[in-house]
């Protein structure tokens with residue numbers, strides 16, 4: 001019987017939510033609008049299952065970011081007593097597959113493989129392009145784009161021709177594009193096959209491989225199904241609208257193993273560029289026998305004014321989202337549409353507004369969330385915040401394990417973990433002064449002839465020779481001896497590399513990088529083996545390490561523990577909410593993007609991006625836009641019928657329109673432009 005205590009302790013549920021949490025059938029799709037309590041239902045469902053006797057380790061929560069996985073698991077733990085949910089597992093798709101591979105190395109046949117991150121993938125692809133210079137020169141596509149085509153094809157399960165069309169030609173299908181694709185397709189094929197070959201030789205798994213390795217095994221091997229059948233009972237999947245065909249290919253065979261609890265909102269699908277297919281939501285009942293669909297439609301986050309604007313935006317769409325959110329909280333303040341004339345002006349008005357809220361309105365910095373389509377656009381804002389001493393963090397930056405100095409140290413561990421890890425060796429060897437790529441390549445050829453790590457430990461010093469050889473052999477041996485104690489291995493390695501690291505990164509060693517190594521050692525303490533650190537650590541964002549947050553760009557960040565404003569891309573803001581939200585640059589040519597105008601699907605995705613942004617606000621919503629671009633549209637409405645600017649037909653009643661009160665006074669110009677003479681200024685004699 002369902003225990004009221006657990007669910008009521010931390011989250012009150014309405015009738016619809018209660019019914020969803022206590023679902024008795026086999027598979028459920030919980031289809032719900034923004035702020036209607038989807039996260040609350042996932043948390044409640046996990047708590048409900050555990051309270052009703054399901055072992056927590058047989059429940060797997062799948063989310064799109066590590067952050068939301070952690071948040072959900074923490075909330076489940078907090079809602080139960082006696083550490084009941086201690087072993088509950090929440091992870092991303094990649095991380096989950098990786099855990100399965102690590103747990104069953106023989107079953108999945110991937111022991112001794114090294115997981116490579118996007119930077120490493122690029123290194124491999126660059127090597128391939130260097131080896132296949134004729135094909136590479138013939139395609140005029142950058143190595144990163146080749147990887148995009150490859151990953152897009154695998155994630156969407158589209159063929160090479162269509163993947164090239166989508167990634168390189170933005171979906172255009174005119175005759176000219178067809179001819180071009182026909183010419184480059186065979187060369188791209190050669191390069192991608194060489195990339196696959198290179199992965200095979202180095203025993204590398206890229207992120208997509210993790211999913212494919214697990215999916216193919218479970219699909220084709222009854223023994224694998226049988227084993228997992230005993231391990232797993234419930235799969236709780238968040239943001240189901242963002243799953244892509246590859247993820248569905250992975251999930252589908254699990255329908256026989258576990259009960260699915262999928263939660264999603266088709267109006268918040270914003271990942272089609274990564275191959276997400278929100279039709280996974282629409283096709284759910286067809287694809288999943290024994291499934292039911294429940295709906296949640298009462299919004300608890302925002303006031304009705306904020307929802308009226310969000311509802312209007314979706315009603316304007318040619319697609320029928322059938323979403324009309326009603327606020328349980330009732331009316332509040334109208335959203336403000338602030339017209340600014342430059343990015344700096346926008347940044348200043350937001351900063352002033354936040355400071356005013358902080359000093360006069362009793363709000364905290366953490367009550368403010370700033371949303372932008374791109375991180376790049378937020379740079380002036382960050383500069384103004386630094387200048388005005390407003391504490392902030394950014395979401396959507398470089399991850400801890402991807403920082404160069406961390407990768408240097410980890411490369412030493414990688415080569416001990418996998419003797420054939422060419423990328424690891426190249427990084428580790430070239431780290432040392434006096435060893436360039438050519439020398440490193442020569443050493444590598446010899447190193448690859450070693451039989452095993454012991455052979456390598458004994459002879460690597462001779463292969464390299466000189467003091468460098470001694471250092472490398474010393475580090476290799478130290479790690480080898482300490483391979484059962486990851487923290488120790490990291491400590492020793494760092495101690496032996498510290499001087500060289502300090503020299504290599506002398507520009508910002510003290511201020512930025514040095515303090516990351518205690519963090520790396522703490523990270524190491526969480527892993528039982530070096531292999532696990534490498535494969536999982538590369539996937540995990542160390543941002544929330546042992547509850548000690550780490551700043552983007554990898555520095556330990558004190559302000560995270562204190563009060564701070566969050567500056568986030570809309571894509572990283574899924575699931576976030578704040579009292580006051582500022583949505584930056586809601587201008588023509590941005591919503592939708594100028595280059596998406598002739599593509600309805602992309603335009604609609606931009607609409608959903610804006611919808612996600614607007615629905616983050618609880619009480620106050622500020623939307624800013626650049627007056628210069630508005631003028632362009634307003635003066636030419638008839639010549640630009642396809643401008644499709646989302647706010648073009650915005651009814652006055654939905655917003656309060658203001659000119660930035662902090663705006664710089666504009667100089668008064670004359671009406672008609674003067675002519676200029678460009679033949680002046682040069683003496684041709």
Ligand SMILES: Nc1ncnc2c1ncn2[C@@H]1O[C@H](COP(=O)(O)OP(=O)(O)OP(=O)(O)O)[C@@H](O)[C@H]1O
Nearest residue numbers: 012013014034035036037038039040300301574575
């Ligand atoms: N039954 C309820 N009573 C009171 N508050 C609720 C209830 N359900 C949800 N809320 C609150 O509403 C807000 C939104 O809930 P939640 O984050 O679970 O929604 P969501 O559907 O996951 O949102 P989104 O998809 O937009 O991120 C939260 O502040 C949550 O605490």
